[in-house]
Amino acid sequence: MFTADVDTREAERLAADGTVLLLDVREHDEWAAGHAPGAIHVPLAELDPATLPGDRPIVAVCRSGNRSGKAAATIGAAGLRVRNMAGGMNAWAEAGQPVVRDDGSTGVIG
Template structure:
């Protein structure tokens, strides 16, 4: 198991998350609400709001059987998501600082229409 992933849902930096996803070692799961996602998200990220996950929605098909890196705006909802997924036996972690830290580090953010996005 990668040192970035533990059943106890360790955390990764935005740069580590970007590298893990780019290398095909994990999928990025954005757990913010739809209006936040629409404003701006990481290219290639999957979307499932934490509220829907907690209501019993399944992971997106592309995330099933894969390592999951959860991300939200600041890191709180994604930490909860990583803990939930880890408790269910999945390899999951989250991004320290969330999308705010992701954007601050200069990592790509896109809007729904493919243009430059913002973090809402």
């Protein structure tokens, strides 16, 4: 079920302690440029809620919060617990939170 948005600080805290799964639904090139540490990547066009783990809530993430809002609605309609990260990766980066590439180097949000 979809609940209220979560801010970037709360999403980072919950992901760090394993309480939630960060799900980045941006396109492949956006992910490759930089993402939140520990997030998993499934582009919105490829999203199938049946393939997602149901053992913990999911926080959907995109660049601004729009696509992740759509993802959260889809995931919630499938009966999974989900929240949308308000402001997306733009807000994450603006708050000074870490952005990484797959190789661990510093990433960017474009």
